[in-house]
Amino acid sequence: MSIFEQYGCRKVINASGKMTALGASAVAPVVGDALSAAAKDYVDVSELLVAAGKVIASVTGAEDGCPTTGAAAGTAIAVASVIAGTNLSLIESIPHTNGVPNEIIIQKGHAIHFGASITQMISIGGGKVVEVGQANHVEKAHIAEAVCENTAALFYVKSHHAVQKGMQSIQTMIAIAKEKGIPLIIDAAAEEDLRKYIAMGADLVVYSGGKAIEGPTSGMICGRASLIEACRAQYHGVGRPMKIGKEGIIGFLTALQRYDERPDESEQQLERMKWLIEQLKDTPGVSGTILQDEAGRAIYRAQLAIDSKVTGKTAYDVIKELEAGNPAVYTRNHYANLGLINIDPRPLLAGQEEIIVARIKQVLAKGN
Known part of the structure; x- marks a missing residue:
């Protein structure tokens, strides 16, 4: 149990990024x-x-x-x-x-x-x-x-x-x-x-x-x-x-x-996002691609396009259900109005991409 769960907060999987609303970073x-x-x-x-x-x-x-x-x-x-x-x-x-x-x-x-x-x-x-x-x-x-x-x-x-x-x-x-x-x-x-x-x-x-x-x-x-x-x-x-x-x-x-001594994890993060997209490729109504950060940084996110006509759910519906669960999964949603959900690998702890894949499949299975 995390220290936050001791106070009644849900466990959070941060796939959104270094966001203030989610506590920014988990420090070394x-x-x-x-x-x-x-x-x-x-x-x-x-x-x-x-x-x-x-x-x-x-x-x-x-x-x-x-x-x-x-x-x-x-x-x-x-x-x-x-x-x-x-x-x-x-x-x-x-x-x-x-x-x-x-x-x-x-x-x-x-x-x-x-x-x-x-x-x-x-x-x-x-x-x-x-x-x-x-x-x-x-x-x-x-x-x-x-x-x-x-x-x-x-x-x-x-x-x-x-x-x-x-x-x-x-x-x-x-x-x-x-x-x-x-x-x-x-x-x-x-x-x-x-x-x-x-x-x-x-x-x-x-x-x-x-x-x-x-x-x-x-x-x-x-x-x-x-x-x-x-x-x-x-x-x-x-x-x-x-x-x-x-x-x-x-x-x-x-x-x-220690900033300059930190290992460059961008390649590993990219591979994790490629794996996530591969796991979802046969999920009806979901298509994935790799997208580099808008500001040109070496950040590679998985972008998932949700076809509501196939899934029966909009990107907003999927986001809402992911966030409502426990653990709560928070994604990057700047383009949700276009049916797009982004997964940021940087804040993910070991193995959490596997939980995200399972949760997305679970959410979409309930819509069919």
């Missing part, structure tokens, strides 16, 4: 041990924040870093840092920022919902959101012409949730930021390359600690030293209700330091 034993050890001791948290920044810098190639409770908190703190800096009066005024540059320019196709609204996170940090262009088409001029004396930063979202075509590139955003003398913040929450965007010239980059890094609920901001100092200063203001504890920081740092 060494990370769990670090969490436990930190929870049983004391530390000067201000010293720990600075020490954590050095570790973040060493891994990412940035000048400094700041740990956070997650990428959403990182977004709010990063925005607050470019508006308030280390000025205590301004820090204490966030999110009320009239009278100082507070506009954050974002491409309209990047004004996403990731479980919450990215524009709301920017607003929490005191930013006045300025969306430019159209949802499927943004010109460089849309961004450059929006910059004015009230502009605090440009904001770029690198995510599968964002519109993937018709948007201006990171390189274009960096060029505009340099030309205009304003910072560029990149939300790279689930991205796997922890060095790329700093090396490209971004001023602040926000990551989740519980997704690709496979740490506990946590995150980080990395970037220019002066801006990171301002990020830490926000813990005296808007960052206070979203502060990360000692155990979260140590768990995150442990996961971060």
Whole structure:
């Protein structure tokens, strides 16, 4: 029995991905041990924040870093840092920022919902959101012409949730930021390359600690030293209700330091998904294919097309029944309206693909 089952929660098989709603990642034993050890001791948290920044810098190639409770908190703190800096009066005024540059320019196709609204996170940090262009088409001029004396930063979202075509590139955003003398913040929450965007010239980059890094609920901001100092200063203001504890920081740092040493499991994950599709190939009304992640990462998911005319059930019906069981099976359902269900292999524990196959067959057998 899992620790969650002891409190009356059902067992969960996560075939959806590194999703906050499902607890993001199951951490490695060494990370769990670090969490436990930190929870049983004391530390000067201000010293720990600075020490954590050095570790973040060493891994990412940035000048400094700041740990956070997650990428959403990182977004709010990063925005607050470019508006308030280390000025205590301004820090204490966030999110009320009239009278100082507070506009954050974002491409309209990047004004996403990731479980919450990215524009709301920017607003929490005191930013006045300025969306430019159209949802499927943004010109460089849309961004450059929006910059004015009230502009605090440009904001770029690198995510599968964002519109993937018709948007201006990171390189274009960096060029505009340099030309205009304003910072560029990149939300790279689930991205796997922890060095790329700093090396490209971004001023602040926000990551989740519980997704690709496979740490506990946590995150980080990395970037220019002066801006990171301002990020830490926000813990005296808007960052206070979203502060990360000692155990979260140590768990995150442990996961971060082992990040480059983790084995590449993408080939094994691909083979597991090929096996899953093979097991379902003779199931009436189900056809499977392998689909690479929308953002180009080395993630290969099984995509199952449900033909409701044959199965008597829509993809939504199948999803509902999978989630209602015990164990509850959660799949990736961004395209369920098209009759598609995706299986993400990354969070699956050993042998769980076998349970998923059996459950899908069971659900569909009840419809015939």
